[in-house]
Amino acid sequence: MATMNTNISEADSRLNLQQLMRQKYRRRVIVGNVILAFVLAALVVALIPLLSIVVSVIERGSKVLSTAFLTQVQQDPFIFDPYAIGGVWNAIVGSLVIDGIAIGLAIPIGIFSGVILSDAKGKVGTTIHRIFDVMIGLPSILFGLFVFFVLLGPVFHDSYSGMAGVIALTLMSIPLITVATESAISAVPPTLNEAGLALGALPSRVMWNIKLPAARPAILTGVLLALSRAVGETAPVLFVIGQSREANWNPTAEQSSLPTLTFQYLQGFFPSQREAAWGIALILMIVVFLVNLTSRIISARSQRG
Amino acid sequence: MEMKENSTIHLAPVVQDDAQRGSSEVAMRLNDVSVAFSGKTVVRGATFDVRKGAVTAMIGPSGSGKTTLLRALNRLHDLTPGAEVKGQILLGQDDVYGGGIPTPILRGRVGMVFQRPNPFPTMSIADNVTSGLRFNGVKDKKKLEEAIEASLWAAALWDSVKDRLKAPASTLSGGEQQRLCIARALAVEPDVLLMDEPTSSLDPISTQRIEDLMQDLKKIVTIIIVTHNMQQAARVSDDCAFLLMAEDRAGELIEFAPTAKIFNDPQDPRTLDYIQGRFG
Amino acid sequence: MPMDQSTTSNNVAGDLSNVSSSPKRSLAARGDGRYNFAMRIGQALLAIFIICFFGSIIIQSIPGWQSGGFDFFTSTDWNNADLQFGTLSLIAGTLVTTFIALLFAVPVGISAALSIQFLLHRRLRIFFSSLVEVLAIVPSIVFGVWGVVVIAPWVQHTLEPFLRDVTGGAPPFQGEIYGIGLLLGGLVLGVMILPTVVAVSRDALAMVPQTLIEGAYGLGATRAQVLFRVALPAARRGVLGAVTLGTGRALGETVAMATILGGVTDNFPSSAFDLGATLASTIARDFLEATGAQVGALGSLALILTVIVFIVNYVARKIIMRQAVTL
Numbered sequence: 001m002a003t004m005n006t007n008i009s010e011a012d013s014r015l016n017l018q019q020l021m022r023q024k025y026r027r028r029v030i031v032g033n034v035i036l037a038f039v040l041a042a043l044v045v046a047l048i049p050l051l052s053i054v055v056s057v058i059e060r061g062s063k064v065l066s067t068a069f070l071t072q073v074q075q076d077p078f079i080f081d082p083y084a085i086g087g088v089w090n091a092i093v094g095s096l097v098i099d100g101i102a103i104g105l106a107i108p109i110g111i112f113s114g115v116i117l118s119d120a121k122g123k124v125g126t127t128i129h130r131i132f133d134v135m136i137g138l139p140s141i142l143f144g145l146f147v148f149f150v151l152l153g154p155v156f157h158d159s160y161s162g163m164a165g166v167i168a169l170t171l172m173s174i175p176l177i178t179v180a181t182e183s184a185i186s187a188v189p190p191t192l193n194e195a196g197l198a199l200g201a202l203p204s205r206v207m208w209n210i211k212l213p214a215a216r217p218a219i220l221t222g223v224l225l226a227l228s229r230a231v232g233e234t235a236p237v238l239f240v241i242g243q244s245r246e247a248n249w250n251p252t253a254e255q256s257s258l259p260t261l262t263f264q265y266l267q268g269f270f271p272s273q274r275e276a277a278w279g280i281a282l283i284l285m286i287v288v289f290l291v292n293l294t295s296r297i298i299s300a301r302s303q304r305g
Numbered sequence: 306m307e308m309k310e311n312s313t314i315h316l317a318p319v320v321q322d323d324a325q326r327g328s329s330e331v332a333m334r335l336n337d338v339s340v341a342f343s344g345k346t347v348v349r350g351a352t353f354d355v356r357k358g359a360v361t362a363m364i365g366p367s368g369s370g371k372t373t374l375l376r377a378l379n380r381l382h383d384l385t386p387g388a389e390v391k392g393q394i395l396l397g398q399d400d401v402y403g404g405g406i407p408t409p410i411l412r413g414r415v416g417m418v419f420q421r422p423n424p425f426p427t428m429s430i431a432d433n434v435t436s437g438l439r440f441n442g443v444k445d446k447k448k449l450e451e452a453i454e455a456s457l458w459a460a461a462l463w464d465s466v467k468d469r470l471k472a473p474a475s476t477l478s479g480g481e482q483q484r485l486c487i488a489r490a491l492a493v494e495p496d497v498l499l500m501d502e503p504t505s506s507l508d509p510i511s512t513q514r515i516e517d518l519m520q521d522l523k524k525i526v527t528i529i530i531v532t533h534n535m536q537q538a539a540r541v542s543d544d545c546a547f548l549l550m551a552e553d554r555a556g557e558l559i560e561f562a563p564t565a566k567i568f569n570d571p572q573d574p575r576t577l578d579y580i581q582g583r584f585g
Numbered sequence: 586m587p588m589d590q591s592t593t594s595n596n597v598a599g600d601l602s603n604v605s606s607s608p609k610r611s612l613a614a615r616g617d618g619r620y621n622f623a624m625r626i627g628q629a630l631l632a633i634f635i636i637c638f639f640g641s642i643i644i645q646s647i648p649g650w651q652s653g654g655f656d657f658f659t660s661t662d663w664n665n666a667d668l669q670f671g672t673l674s675l676i677a678g679t680l681v682t683t684f685i686a687l688l689f690a691v692p693v694g695i696s697a698a699l700s701i702q703f704l705l706h707r708r709l710r711i712f713f714s715s716l717v718e719v720l721a722i723v724p725s726i727v728f729g730v731w732g733v734v735v736i737a738p739w740v741q742h743t744l745e746p747f748l749r750d751v752t753g754g755a756p757p758f759q760g761e762i763y764g765i766g767l768l769l770g771g772l773v774l775g776v777m778i779l780p781t782v783v784a785v786s787r788d789a790l791a792m793v794p795q796t797l798i799e800g801a802y803g804l805g806a807t808r809a810q811v812l813f814r815v816a817l818p819a820a821r822r823g824v825l826g827a828v829t830l831g832t833g834r835a836l837g838e839t840v841a842m843a844t845i846l847g848g849v850t851d852n853f854p855s856s857a858f859d860l861g862a863t864l865a866s867t868i869a870r871d872f873l874e875a876t877g878a879q880v881g882a883l884g885s886l887a888l889i890l891t892v893i894v895f896i897v898n899y900v901a902r903k904i905i906m907r908q909a910v911t912l
Contacts, residue, residue, distance in 0.1 A: 022410060029409075029807055036812075042696030131635050132635075133898070134895060149880075202620070238840075289719055
């Protein structure tokens with residue numbers, strides 16, 4: 001039979017422990033509350049600059065926004081007419097064309113790459129996966145440099161072209177869509193996969209008919225994320241598309257884009273140009289916000305469905 | 306399962322003599338307790354005394370509010386948004402909801418073991434055991450080391466893990482992890498140990514080990530166990546509270562009596578139905 | 586179980602020959618061989634893409650080494666016009682701004698994530714986590730604009746004098762005050778990566794199993810203890826991922842830094858107030874007029890930047906892995 005010390009000193013020791021804990025209680029509660037106060041304060045500190053940006057952009061940008069701003073093409077102010085800013089229509093068209101084509105190309109390539117990546121096993125597969133993970137965070141300027149160094153000469157004959165920007169943005173978006181696709185596919189419950197195989201379906205069929213549809217919402221989220229990135233990026237296209245003042249829908253011609261125009265205007269001489277930069281910043285923020293909203297609605301719907 | 310004779314166990318027994326079926330001292334007393342969240346009552350009318358040094362089981366089909374009632378005893382129910390508790394719960398002399406006893410201190414006196422083992426994954430086995438003590442401000446290395454050995458012994462885990470105390474808790478099997486959680490709860494030397502279906506996720510052998518363990522544990526802590534397994538309740542408990550969901554979907558206490566009586570001679574027909582397996 | 590060689594069997598349940606474990610056995614299964622083949626080709630293509638991409642960076646950087654010689658790494662003067670290509674100032678500038686950014690964004694960001702996830706009521710939590718997610722995608726050029734116009738004056742007239750006075754002009758806080766410069770760049774970078782750090786950390790914290798948190802409370806832990814001793818450690822892989830993402834973004838930030846930093850490339854920073862440049866901002870600034878040897882030099886900068894990014898990722902992964910094992 002188990003023998004437990006039943007004398008008073010053992011009973012005491014439990015009381016002692018409880019007393020000890022009681023004693024320490026007040027201090028640790030106070031310390032805990034101080035810590036929590038700091039943690040909450042951090043939230044405030046984080047919000048101040050972020051809200052400042054949002055407020056600044058809305059406030060200063062909305063002053064500049066008007067139908068004229070959106071529909072006219074860029075003009076150059078000069079001494080006798082420092083407010084002849086014109087509009088940003090050329091940049092809007094440029095962004096639409098370049099970003100649209102880039103995403104259009106990146107989606108199929110990215111999804112196929114994602115499928116390939118999910119199938120890749122072993123050392124090679126892991127390495128490719130890891131490198132793609134790094135490429136997602138790679139400074140976007142490197143993609144612009146790649147196009148500039150490697151393609152601009154032989155392919156574009158050293159002239160500016162919207163397509164060069166398209167290629168840079170496509171390359172930049174591919175790793176993101178690839179990795180998003182691959183993790184969406186891996187996240188499909190293995191029971192679905194096994195059910196398909198058990199019914200006698202080929203793995204390719206399983207992939208095409210079962211896995212991809214199941215992964216679709218997550219893939220879509222990844223695509224929209226890539227799109228909002230592409231829309232906002234300056235560096236990849238800065239060197240290669242030029243600075244067209246005309247709005248043309250021809251992707252191979254010189255183009256402008258919303259971010260590059262912002263960059264231009266930021267360094268502009270006239271105050272009206274810098275004000276216009278805020279206006280474009282507002283446009284960009286609204287666009288990015290809408291894309292993000294769409295992405296949330298899609299994921300919310302998919303979870304309900 | 307034997308306790309080591311010369312162990313440094315400082316877990317003082319609650320019951321001096323286990324030849325008796327426990328003293329008539331009361332560890333916790335419930336008076337017309339009802340628990341709700343967001344206005345919806347989940348359990349009500351709970352009135353019974355939990356005897357010191359005994360194993361008290363709460364049984365009943367799912368939905369009868371057993372787990373909710375259990376979680377009200379150590380105020381874990383407070384974590385649920387919109388939580389409300391009415392009635393009186395006494396721990397010894399202290400009103401659990403009275404404000405006289407701070408909640409973290411209360412939880413040091415009323416410990417809990419959960420349905421699925423939940424050791425802290427980022428801590429070693431030893432650190433898991435002492436985590437409760439360290440949360441409560443105990444820093445003395447000697448005390449902590451003694452507590453590790455004593456608690457793991459009490460939880461019948463010492464022999465298996467004594468050579469790998471620094472290993473991550475995740476390297477243990479399910480049954481071992483649950484015993485680790487028991488050791489962790491015991492380390493702060495609570496008066497009462499709440500167990501929420503502790504063996505429902507374990508295999509039969511681990512289940513039996515823990516059931517056996519409970520008979521030894523009740524010498525040092527009062528145990529309140531929620532179980533949906535009637536046979537388990539019959540095996541391990543001294544007293545039984547039977548709860549059942551009423552028509553308004555709130556659970557209520559139907560009957561409370563020593564286990565033998567509940568299973569052999571229940572007073573309420575509904576209890577009889579449940580015992581005979583008519584539902585549940 | 587005998588493999589059914591028949592290819593015309595209609596008995597799906599009984600016919601397991603289509604399972605790819607024996608691809609050579611039946612015609613239908615050979616069809617999937619095509620799939621496997623396509624997969625192999627695809628992987629080869631991905632590998633080729635990666636090799637071409639990084640290979641070109643390496644190749645383009647060669648002229649830079651050649652003209653710079655050994656000085657490339659040791660000289661602090663980077664002067665495009667004079668064809669002087671010492672990168673030390675630029676590397677220093679990159680590291681300083683990123684360091685300042687992390688100094689701000691990591692403690693503030695992780696704490697903010699803790700607040701949002703554990704200290705706020707449900708409605709506020711949803712609102713703020715959405716807000717932060719949206720802010721994470723705001724184009725960096727917006728931050729650049731804001732930094733120059735809104736923040737620079739404050740830094741110039743309030744923050745930097747304050748720092749100088751408080752520390753009595755001690756080394757990081759000495760010298761001329763311009764407003765723009767490394768400190769402003771670092772702060773703007775910090776604000777830029779803040780939403781990313783907060784959003785991803787919060788996601789990681791949200792995934793901590795509730796049962797762990799309840800277990801900690803059940804032992805008598807206070808809320809602060811639950812947050813810092815249980816939740817945060819449990820979420821540390823995700824949090825580290827957040828910090829890595831933020832760091833990557835800070836290192837490579839081009840246009841905002843080009844706008845803010847004042848492009849001084851031959852000054853090894855001795856103070857946070859200094860003007861300076863980063864690797865990325867220099868590439869952006871000097872590119873349009875670069876010719877000949879200058880182009881190669883900029884390529885070298887790109888290579889250094891790439892290497893730094895890979896190192897950061899590697900180190901972060903090592904830290905995550907090690908923590909997972911030793912706990």
